[in-house]
Every structure is written in C-alpha cells, then in structure tokens.
Amino acid sequence: MGGDEMDEAMRAYFPISFGKTSKPQPNSSLAHSSTRRSAPSPASASTSTANPNSKPSREEDDDEAMVGPPPPPPPVSRDEDGEGKEEAMIGPPRPPPASWIEGEEGEKDMVIGPPRPPLQSAQKQSDGSDYDSDEEFDADLPEDSHRIPLSNEVVLRGHTKVVSALAVDHTGSRVISGSYDYTVRMYDFQGMNSKLQSFRQLEPSEGHQVRSLSWSPTSDKFLCVTGSAQAKIYDRDGLTLGEFVRGDMYIRDLKNTKGHISGITGGEWNPKSKETILTSSEDGSLRLWDVNDFNSQKQVIKPKLVRPSRIPVTACAWDFEGKRIVGGIGDGSIQLWTIKTGWGSRPDIYVEKAHSDDITGFKFSADGQVLLSRSMDATLKVWDLRQTKSPVKVFGDLPNHYAQTNVAFSPDEQLIFTGTSIEKDSTGGSLLCFFDRKKLELVSRVGISPSLSVVRCLWHPRINQVFTTTGDKKEGGTHVLYDPSMSQRGALVCVGRAPRRKSIDDYEVQPLIHNPHALPLFRDQPSRKRQREKILKDPLKSHKPDLPVDGPGFGGRVGVTKGSLLTQYLMKQGGLIKETWMDEDPREAILKHADAAAQDPKFIAPAYAQTQPEPVFAKSDSEDDENEK
Numbered sequence: 001m002g003g004d005e006m007d008e009a010m011r012a013y014f015p016i017s018f019g020k021t022s023k024p025q026p027n028s029s030l031a032h033s034s035t036r037r038s039a040p041s042p043a044s045a046s047t048s049t050a051n052p053n054s055k056p057s058r059e060e061d062d063d064e065a066m067v068g069p070p071p072p073p074p075p076v077s078r079d080e081d082g083e084g085k086e087e088a089m090i091g092p093p094r095p096p097p098a099s100w101i102e103g104e105e106g107e108k109d110m111v112i113g114p115p116r117p118p119l120q121s122a123q124k125q126s127d128g129s130d131y132d133s134d135e136e137f138d139a140d141l142p143e144d145s146h147r148i149p150l151s152n153e154v155v156l157r158g159h160t161k162v163v164s165a166l167a168v169d170h171t172g173s174r175v176i177s178g179s180y181d182y183t184v185r186m187y188d189f190q191g192m193n194s195k196l197q198s199f200r201q202l203e204p205s206e207g208h209q210v211r212s213l214s215w216s217p218t219s220d221k222f223l224c225v226t227g228s229a230q231a232k233i234y235d236r237d238g239l240t241l242g243e244f245v246r247g248d249m250y251i252r253d254l255k256n257t258k259g260h261i262s263g264i265t266g267g268e269w270n271p272k273s274k275e276t277i278l279t280s281s282e283d284g285s286l287r288l289w290d291v292n293d294f295n296s297q298k299q300v301i302k303p304k305l306v307r308p309s310r311i312p313v314t315a316c317a318w319d320f321e322g323k324r325i326v327g328g329i330g331d332g333s334i335q336l337w338t339i340k341t342g343w344g345s346r347p348d349i350y351v352e353k354a355h356s357d358d359i360t361g362f363k364f365s366a367d368g369q370v371l372l373s374r375s376m377d378a379t380l381k382v383w384d385l386r387q388t389k390s391p392v393k394v395f396g397d398l399p400n401h402y403a404q405t406n407v408a409f410s411p412d413e414q415l416i417f418t419g420t421s422i423e424k425d426s427t428g429g430s431l432l433c434f435f436d437r438k439k440l441e442l443v444s445r446v447g448i449s450p451s452l453s454v455v456r457c458l459w460h461p462r463i464n465q466v467f468t469t470t471g472d473k474k475e476g477g478t479h480v481l482y483d484p485s486m487s488q489r490g491a492l493v494c495v496g497r498a499p500r501r502k503s504i505d506d507y508e509v510q511p512l513i514h515n516p517h518a519l520p521l522f523r524d525q526p527s528r529k530r531q532r533e534k535i536l537k538d539p540l541k542s543h544k545p546d547l548p549v550d551g552p553g554f555g556g557r558v559g560v561t562k563g564s565l566l567t568q569y570l571m572k573q574g575g576l577i578k579e580t581w582m583d584e585d586p587r588e589a590i591l592k593h594a595d596a597a598a599q600d601p602k603f604i605a606p607a608y609a610q611t612q613p614e615p616v617f618a619k620s621d622s623e624d625d626e627n628e629k
C-alpha cells in the first residue's frame with residue numbers, strides 16, 4: 001500500500017473538519033487580565049494580620065490578602081557555566097499547585113473545588129456526645145479557609161456623586177444603585193458588554209438624595225427610599241407601581257398620622273414576606289407598610305426615649321426570619337422589637353448609649369444571636385443579643401462620614417466586613433476591612449480607592465462577588481470584586497463580552513454644531529439674551545415709551561390742538577378760534593354768570609333758598625389789599 005493510500009485510509013478515521021482552520025475564539029484569560037488587581041507583597045499581608053491597628057501606606061492600599069495560590073516562579077535555564085537565567089514564558093501559565101491536607105492515616109489528599117464549608121458550633125461524635133467548644137474543629141480547617149474574591153475588579157460608573165444605596169437581586173444578574181445626585185441606575189449583567197453601562201436611569205423624587213434600596217424576596221419589585229417622606233415601589237424594569245402616603249405634619253401624635261411627616265432615613269423589605277416593608281424616618285418613628293395599600297401603614301413604632309421629644313431614627317433592619325426589627329435612635333441607643341400578637345412600641349431589648357454618634361447600619365446573623373452595628377463614631381461593634389450589657393468586641397479606627405455606611409457578613413458568616421471613609425488629613429485611601437467572626441481580629445484590609453470613600457458593601461452568596469460603592473461630591477461608582485477561579489456569572493459574563501457591532505440600520509442623533517460666523521443664510525438665530533443686548537444698543541428701539549396723554553397736551557404731542565378734528569386744528573392755527581381761558585382769572589369767569597344764576601336758579605340755589613336766601617362770596621384778594629391801604 002502506497003503512502004497516499006495510507007493517508008486516505010487513516011483520514012477516514014477522523015472527522016471531516018479535522019485539519020481545517022477554525023475561527024479564533026476569544027480568550028477569557030486575556031479579557032480578565034485587563035481587570036486584574038495588583039497583588040500585594042507577602043510582607044504587607046503579614047503586617048496587616050500581625051498588627052490590626054496599623055494603617056497601610058500608600059503603596060499598601062491594594063488588597064493585602066493573597067488571593068488564591070501564589071504564582072509559579074519563572075522557568076530557569078542553566079548556562080554552560082552553571083549560572084541561571086530567566087527565560088520568557090511561552091504559552092499559558094502552568095496550573096497552580098494543588099493544596100494538600102493530611103488524611104486519616106497520614107497520607108496527603110488533594111483538595112478539589114471550593115473550600116469546605118465551616119463546621120457548626122455543635123457537632124455530634126460517633127458515640128452521640130456533643131463537643132463543648134469549637135476549638136477542636138478550628139484545627140481541622142485549612143489556613144486559607146477565608147478566600148476572598150479580590151483578584152479582579154470592574155467599576156460600574158454613571159453617577160456624578162457618592163453612591164449611597166446598593167441592592168443586588170437574589171440571582172445576581174441585576175444591580176441597582178442610588179446616589180446623592182438624586183438618581184437610581186439599573187445594571188443588568190446579562191445584557192451589558194464590556195462598556196458596563198446602565199440600561200435605565202430613574203429620578204424617584206426631585207431634589208432628594210437616594211438613601212436606601214431593597215429587593216423583594218421574589219426579586220420582582222424593589223423599594224426606593226429617598227430623603228422625602230414618601231417611599232416608592234418599582235417593578236423589576238423600573239416602572240413605578242406606587243408611592244406611600246405622606247402624613248399630616250400638624251398632628252402631634254405620630255400614631256394618628258397615616259405616614260411619615262419627615263425625610264425617611266432607611267428602609268428594607270421583609271426577607272420572608274413579599275408584602276411587608278419597614279421604614280425609619282427623621283420624625284422619630286418606624287413604620288410597617290403593606291405593598292397592597294399605599295394609603296396607610298400597618299403599624300407605627302415609637303422608640304423608647306428618656307424625655308418626650310422627636311429624635312430621628314437613623315437606621316433599621318430585619319432579621320433573617322423577618323420576625324424581629326432593630327432600630328438605631330439618634331440618642332445612640334439600639335432598640336429591638338419582636339413581632340408577635342399584641343406587640344406594641346415597647347422594645348424587647350434596649351441598649352442605652354450603644355454608640356456616641358449616629359448609627360448608620362445593622363446586620364443580623366443567620367442564627368439571630370449576633371448583631372453588628374456601624375456608627376459614625378468610627379466604630380464597628382459586635383453584640384450578643386443574649387447579653388447586651390456590653391458589646392462582645394469593638395473595632396475602632398474605622399472612619400465613617402456617611403449616614404448610609406453599612407456592615408455585612410460573608411456568605412458563610414465567618415467574616416465581618418465594612419468600608420471606611422477618607423479623612424481630610426489622612427494620606428491613605430478608603431479601605432474594605434475584613435474581620436474574623438470567631439477570633440474577632442483583623443484578617444485583611446483591601447484598598448478600594450485612593451480618593452473616594454467606601455459607603456455600601458455587599459458579598460453576594462450566589463455569584464461569590466463583592467460589591468462596594470464609593471464616591472465624593474464630584475463622582476461615584478460601584479466596584480465589583482471577583483475572582484475568575486471562584487466567582488460565577490455576574491461580572492464574568494460581561495467582561496469578556498465584546499461590544500455590539502454597529503448595523504446599517506442604527507441611527508444616532510448627531511449633536512448640533514453652532515457656527516456664529518456663518519453666512520446669514522446658514523447662521524443660527526441668536527439667543528434671546530443676544531437679541532436683548534442688541535435692542536438696548538438701538539436708540540429707537542430702546543427709547544422709553546411716551547406717557548399717556550392727559551389734558552390739553554404739551555411738547556408738540558397729540559392733544560395740543562385741543563380737539564381731534566382737522567377743521568378745529570386749521571381754524572386754531574389760522575387764528576379764527578381764540579381761547580382766552582388761559583389768561584382769565586377763574587373767579588372772574590365764574591362771577592360773569594352770577595346775574596343769570598340769581599334770576600333763574602336751577603341746581604344749587606333752590607336747595608338753600610329757605611336757609612340761606614342771600615349767597616355770601618369770598619372777597620377777592622385785590623379788594624382786601626385796597627382796604628388795608
């Protein structure tokens with residue numbers, strides 16, 4: 001059998017497309033390389049863990065936690081002299097080394113997939129007895145159990161001021177953000193490309209900052225809270241479904257009003273009920289609302305106060321079961337209510353002077369035993385709700401200048417994290433601080449922005465991505481931190497997606513070009529301001545209008561002729577009609593008719609005929625002068 005026949009026979013065993021050039025496929029690693037964050041040095045990471053209170057320098061503002069396994073060293077080749085030199089890496093990078101753990105018999109087993117879930121605090125042995133503490137299980141956890149997706153970062157831009165509100169639906173596909181620029185922007189990861197543009201922009205209440213956003217349990221609606229006294233409900237596409245009623249500000253008792261009378265400070269949807277909403281306001285009350293009735297609230301909660309007054313409620317939150325409510329009062333106290341039959345405004349848990357400044361955020365743990373509170377006094381406090389006399393731990397040196405700064409748990413609730421604001425005299429940037437829940441110590445500090453403060457933060461459990469909002473008086477954005485090896489969907493979908501190709505049917509409105517020096521035929525009409533300035537320079541058009549004619553007239557104006565007929569005018573000009581009344585004495589002109597009035601009185605004289613038969617007239621001045629002489 002010849003060589004050609006052998007080739008044809010062998011080709012029969014391969015598909016028809018074998019050997020043909022295929023279309024180049026986009027390399028996802030190249031797309032994510034443009035969004036990769038710079039990795040810190042091991043020294044900085046160890047420094048942040050060893051000294052929790054130390055602040056990082058400008059060079060250490062990036063993430064201080066080593067994300068994933070360390071990168072492999074570059075290949076080294078040997079010369080003839082035995083000296084080593086680095087060679088350029090060709091092809092894709094080698095896979096990271098697998099992590100190993102000790103097996104039962106001393107053998108090492110490779111760990112595949114995500115890290116094992118945290119062990120519960122109480123697990124039963126094979127003999128049925130319970131462990132007394134969690135220390136025996138901490139030894140079984142690998143050292144890198146706290147893996148934070150921080151290797152890559154994208155920014156959702158569009159706002160012109162600080163982003164103060166953030167909400168991500170339960171699937172992780174739609175993000176809504178609110179800002180101090182009075183607008184709400186909606187982002188859809190499934191429909192976005194690498195430009196990361198929002199598909200809709202809303203302005204819920206004109207002139208009012210957006211303070212809180214919250215999705216419903218079914219993610220078909222979301223709550224929007226602004227600085228006004230009325231919260232709004234929108235559907236998933238941004239269409240308005242309703243607006244809650246405003247209360248009567250002249251009613252003193254807040255329980256008798258149908259709604260808030262001052263600006264709302266916070267709001268959250270019940271995590272278990274798609275019809276119940278909680279809001280807090282500056283009028284000093286918390287209210288429960290029914291989505292089906294926008295005309296009145298379901299329940300009014302008045303916090304406990306030392307003195308009867310109106311102190312604002314600065315923050316509120318639900319627990320995971322939707323059965324308890326917590327509120328942060330302006331006097332620094334924390335008050336918690338349990339929703340039950342016949343419950344009222346009396347709090348079940350009252351912590352007086354929990355913070356020295358306004359409370360900006362709360363977060364319950366899944367078991368309902370731990371409560372996190374964030375305040376503008378630069379602290380984060382961990383509370384055990386079974387013993388609330390003093391906090392379990394106080395994390396200080398966390399600057400906070402925004403009333404919407406929150407605190408959150410990681411999906412497995414092993415980490416606590418919050419953001420910091422930028423101070424005027426500080427040389428460092430804003431940070432995202434992670435703390436270990438069990439050890440209650442700092443795990444990592446991640447530099448987010450050198451000039452913008454971090455306000456809201458969120459770790460989505462389904463897509464395993466961290467969202468943070470930043471901004472100041474001039475700009476704002478939402479940072480999405482992810483790791484291609486750990487995260488799913490979300491930002492990964494749109495980062496590697498190329499922009500849409502333009503079609504011949506696309507139409508875009510071109511901007512207007514104003515050319516003031518064009519020919520008169522093509523010149524644009526001047527603005528009204530220019531027209532007014534030109535009229536003022538014209539002496540005829542800028543002449544003050546004449547006053548209306550009153551009387552005989554003067555100065556050559558109409559009315560000098562003492563008549564409107566042409567005949568009268570000509571006769572007066574020719575001297576045929578002479579008017580002497582201008583030269584006569586008024587008294588003499590009246591006395592000329594005295595004899596006729598005495599002989600034939602008509603109007604006034606008959607009325608005084610009985611009482612004053614002889615009229616008395618005043619003497620002229622000339623007669624008085626003659627008598628004096």
